[in-house]
Amino acid sequence: MSTRNTIILAAGKGTRMKSKLYKVLHKVCGRSMVDHVLTQVEKTHMNQIVTVVGYGAEEVEETLGNRTKYVLQKEQLGTGHAVLQTEPLLKDEDGMTLVVSGDTPLFRAETFEKLFQYHEAKKAVATILTSKAPDPTGYGRIVRNDIGIVEKIVEQKDATKQEQEINEINTGVYVFDNKALFAALHKTTNDNAQGEYYLTDVIQILKEQGDIVAAYRMPSFEESMGVNDRVALSKATKVMQRRINEYHMNNGVTLINPEDTYIDVNIKIGADTIIEPGVLLKGKTVIGDNCHIGAHSELHDTVLHDNVTVTSSYLEDSEMEDGSNIGPMSHLRPDSHIGKNVHLGNFVEVKKATIDEGTKVGHLTYVGNAHLGKRINVGCGVVFVNYDGAHKHETTVGDDAFIGSNSNLIAPLTVADHSFIAAGSTITDEVAQYDMAIARARQTNKAGYFKKLPYDPEK
Structure with missing residues (x-):
């Protein structure tokens, strides 16, 4: 030759x-x-x-x-x-x-x-x-x-x-x-x-x-087809997208609506994964076998292991291990590592945090600069308070802990294994193993006080 x-x-x-x-x-x-x-x-x-x-x-x-x-x-x-x-x-x-x-x-x-x-x-x-x-x-x-x-x-x-x-x-x-x-x-x-x-x-x-x-x-x-303007660029992108989508479908990936699915050229997707309409897969994202990517999810430079479910969520520069799930309407920000069989529900934001196997973060929660152990239950409305106005600080929560709803964990903080945070608490000090922490004002009821208030339900 x-x-x-x-x-x-x-x-x-x-x-x-x-x-x-x-x-x-x-x-x-x-x-x-x-x-x-x-x-x-x-x-x-x-x-x-x-x-x-x-x-x-x-x-x-x-x-x-x-x-x-x-x-x-x-x-x-x-x-x-x-x-x-x-x-x-x-x-x-x-x-x-x-x-x-x-x-x-x-x-x-x-x-x-x-x-x-x-x-x-x-x-x-x-x-x-x-x-x-x-x-x-x-x-x-x-x-x-x-x-x-x-x-x-x-x-x-x-x-x-x-x-x-x-x-x-x-x-x-x-x-x-x-x-x-x-x-x-x-x-x-x-x-x-x-x-x-x-x-x-x-x-x-x-x-x-x-x-x-x-x-x-x-x-x-x-x-x-040469590209000299934005119209030609869009036409070339459409042709390339069709090629990419057909490649993945020919290798065992189900695209419910290929015309409404955007996949970058470097993306890798395992067999038996299902991708719903409106999904965008960008950068160097890797998706394992038998995953389910729900409608209108967007993944950037993210790694999903096998059997992961993403429901209408935004993931960037993060990793989810086997059997984990997220969404709807949740956000993994860079450097988030989600362990096996972790559940992240709706409106959960995770940033620069590790969440270990079996932990559940149900809804309306921010987890930033934290390490959560195994089998933890995090209630609704929990905030990992990581920023003091000048520096970011870390929180560590041990295995089998329970974080009650509407709690604030003020970093730097360590919550030990098998400890319990009562709902509505603002925690600033270390919680030892097997302890329960309560940090909230005691409730006071004032008899008949409703009638003294300017509130009028009929207005």
Whole structure:
């Protein structure tokens, strides 16, 4: 197999995005567009990958790291000029070079592989990746002769009426014999309306030299979808989301309504998990087998073990172990660790806390900066008071303790195993094992006092 190289074009500013974020760094299902391209390129076993950067170069390099080499296109003088910037790194390479844009996140590695194979089979010097577009408006057209050989690429603005009726379009992806590519680039000129050096001119130069120029037409037009504005970004996201959702369904996950389920590209989901409509799974979330994610739940960078139930809740950067459940309307904030068979009911917020096996936190409770042991019962309206206005403090509650409803636990605090907090207490001091703590004012009833009050139930 011939040596393979890739040039990723990622130097354009992307003014139509109307964004301060560099165009190729806009995300499609949790991964930047240029990262999508690089990920697929990597699967085709390249000798060298070079990314051409311009605007936002530092951000691109930070995103992609050392997975690719970089060259800087200081002035945006066209696609041909961009490719020419890679010459110091690639000019002496034998074999083939793939050229692809960094704003085409839907291409698959299989398509690149077939393009390489077609190029070699045709013994071509250049091979254009083409597709048939339902609406070719705006795309360069592939003009073939009577026996199917590529004659030229004609841009929309230069096409005759007959040429505009052609629906085979240039996707902007090419494979070149590497040395022929750079030799032809030096023959291009900027004698055009834009004053730029076009990569498409290389095709015409090679044709005039008598070199073989082939065109491989891929079956799927949607792969070639480029992203130049927010509308196209949403369309690409929709296509990618469909792929991701179908992948998970084909691997044993039930999506009740796939069209209303958002799953980022890096998410992992175990078999027999059921996901209801309106769910968003983002970041590096991992979900085990036989889980149930209820409608309108949102999970960010969260790990769920097997048999976990999440009901209409928001989880971020946390972990729930086997058999635990949460919700509805509860919130796991970062660094929360929920043990096996823990029950977190409705309107429970947990932040930077560990709750061990079998503990129940029923409802309307805040647990912050705390470690709760096993088999604890936490009543309604309990607050772990962790902040003194300057610093956060921790509370520890031992195994088999009971925290009565409407209690406040003022940190720093330790509540020992098998201890009992009476309802309505505000606890500030350590509670020893087997003790019951009561910290509330004694009730006083004033006989007949109702009649002395200004309250009138009839008003």
